[in-house]
Amino acid sequence: MNAKLKLISVMTLSAMLSACSMIPEYQRPANPVMLESSESIVDASLAADTGWQEFYQDKQLQQLIALSLENNRNLRATVLQVEQLRAQYKIQRAELLPALNANASATRQRVPESLNTTGLGGSGVYDEYQIGVGISAWEIDFFGRIDSLQQAALEQFLASEASRKSIQLTLVSEVADAWFSWQATIAQLEFSRSTREAREESYELINKRFESGLASELALRQAETALHEARIAESLYQQQANQNFTALELLVGQTLDRQQWTAKWNDDEHTLQDLPVNLSSEVLLARPDVMQAEHQVKAANANIGAARAAFFPRISLTSSLGLGGSSPSDLTNTGNRLWQISPQLSLPLLDWGVNDANLDVAELQKDINIARYQETIQQAFKEVLDEMQARVTLDAQLTAQQDLTKATGRSLELAEIRYDAGVDSYLEVLDAQRSHIDAQLAQIDTQLARLRNQLTLYKALGGGLKAYSGEVIEQATP
Template identity: 45%
Template sequence: MKASVMALSLLAVALGGCSMIPEYQRPTLPVELPTEQAAATTEAVPGWRDFFQDPALHRLVEIALAENRDLRVAALNLQAYQALYRIQRADRWPLISADAAGSRSRTPGSLSPSGEATVGNQYSATLGVSWELDLFGRIASLREQALEQYFASEAAQRSTQVALVASVANAWLTWQADQTLLRLTRETLDAYEHSLRLTQRSFDVGVASALDLSQARSAVDSARVAFERYSRQVALDRNALVLLLGRGIPEDIEPGWDQERLQLADLPVGLSSTLLTQRPDILQAEHALKAANANIGAARAAFFPRIGLTGAAGTASNELSGLFDGGSGYWSFLPSISVPIFTAGQLRASVDYAELSRDAQIARYEQAIQVAFREVSDGLAARVTYARQVQAQRALVETSQDYYRLAERRYRTGVDSYLLLLDAQRQLFDAQQQLILDQLAQLSSEVELFKALGGGWYAEADPAL
């Protein structure tokens, strides 16, 4: 018997390398790079600590990484897939169990051979071993699938981290921008109310017309509407940021539209194939593809026999005190083989399903690459155009300020009507609002480009990101 077990073990080791998994080949890149982008730099993207210059934003991101509930779910999913992999990996080894049992039973006289009631005892102690020989790689394929699913979950966690960092940054920038717009609206409303009081006095002495007074009141009402709108938006922005953080905003952090503090590091951008190793969502899609590819091997192996070895050895006695006496030992060896003969097409359908799932994962992988390159291309286009747009809008604000000062001077000296002054006030207010919105859009586009390039997760020394 020992020779037979040894021979089967050696056979299992010899055939253990047999695998039905198709050879994995990374799909061809489903995008065509423009010449100028394909030649762009591939220097590593900085981590978020280096990219963001604002210390307050650093604190907020650290809080979100520690408290955000979506990130906690991603971390728990990763641990769950790790546990599933350990479960699958355990199938390659023999399962050993130790059992002890005892029973005491009474047999009535009508059933006893002696015609008298008897009481019987039976005690046993057993060591059992069961093992499936993975001759055709079914268990190895399932183990490979579980491992790739774990890697995909790990990449998903990183993708969640990158998205969270970008979301916190955008929420922080939006809150600051709306706070600045609220202050601008308050200042403009004060100026309009002051102008209304002057116009009211002029009307009372017969200098200003009723039309001038009505226009001044209209400007005040319009500014009040904008003030309430931005007040509401600031509250909504704060609530959105609190949700991302997973807790309240520290009291010593207050928003402020400081262009020096809001500076972002330069991004060395490029659209080379190295982007594939920089985006966690693409890594996630590729690991999911590899898992589906490994599942094909398991489905193919199901066509072949499954061989199991089951053995037990122990001791048994009708008296507990004699359980380990000489001559009480026993053993059993039960090899088994299961060969599928007729499954009504179930096994063939399983292979078809596994192959179709693999093809679907290929499409998802290719789509992830296409989305990544589209997002980077959009970010590159936004970088150039927003820089020029903000510069032009800043020039418009300066021009509008000159126009307002000139219109006010001409109105006070009686050269022009109040309508011209009101038009200048509104134009300046609109230009100032638009400048803040354009600056916000420029910063947000840089954050989105940072995210599109992988978020710099690979550049972080901190294991949290």
């Protein structure tokens, strides 16, 4: 008996070691964009290696990003999905090995005389007891079907981990964007409030002059109109500031005390670490979303192996070893040994094209995933290229906007002087005011666009996974 078990074990182990794989040899899909050589180009990994604690130098923003990484519900759900796929991979991997089960049974039955095969004649009540261990329907993976499914599960797990990293990059970028947006809106709100206060003073002054007969009613109504416009603008910016702060709270994942957060809109306060101008586009292949798409291609490639293996026989083994008898005391007697070996072979003969269709589905899914992989690279390339081109024009736009603000400010000064001297009407002052106000508000918008350009480029190049430069990112292991 022992010799038979050893022989079966050796045969099973040999079958496992000699199992062939039907998975096609993997080759990375062709890149849809021309990737530059990394020679004579600034290190492309600089952005990805720069920690967000160093890139975002605002201490308050650093605190908000840390809170979002801890509390954000979307990121938390993604982490749980990664853990779910990790467990699914472990389940799939365990199917390569036989599951050993212990079992015990007790049976008491009455057998009529017509069915009595014991040779004793007549009907009777019989007892049967069994204990033992066994393997139930374990598929020996001769043709690599289970191994292919295991490889597919592994790639799905790795794709989910890359998805988590991609969501983290997006979250860090969105928190920074929401923070800067709120600060910019607060700056515009404060400016609109000061404008409203200035127009209230102008209206009161013109009203006194009107009552004294030194100003026309037209000038008074124009000042009143300008005052109402300023009040409306202040209300709109207040509403927008409230919405931006609520969006920030949603990203952070908790309610924030607005009194604890200071909005200071100053170029020096919003300095971000600069990124190199020239970058190799090879860095795109290391972006989490691109890596996720490639793992999906590898998973589909492994599923082709499983679909191919379905055309070949399946061999499974059921076996048991134990003791049996008609009473519990018989279970202590080694002479009452029971054993069973039941190999089974299943060969598909006529499935009406099901296996062919499953193979077609697996191959088409791989083609679909390759197309999505290439589309992801194209989108990544576009994001980086757009932001690198925009940074040049935004610098020039900001300089021009600052010059425009100075020019409109001087025009307003001259308009007020001419109105006080009685040379021009108050309408000229209002036109100069509107131009100066629009220029100042547009300057804040341009500064915000420039900050968004920097943080978007940082994210597009894979920055935001590390807190500090040199930090080692823990690799996911199933």
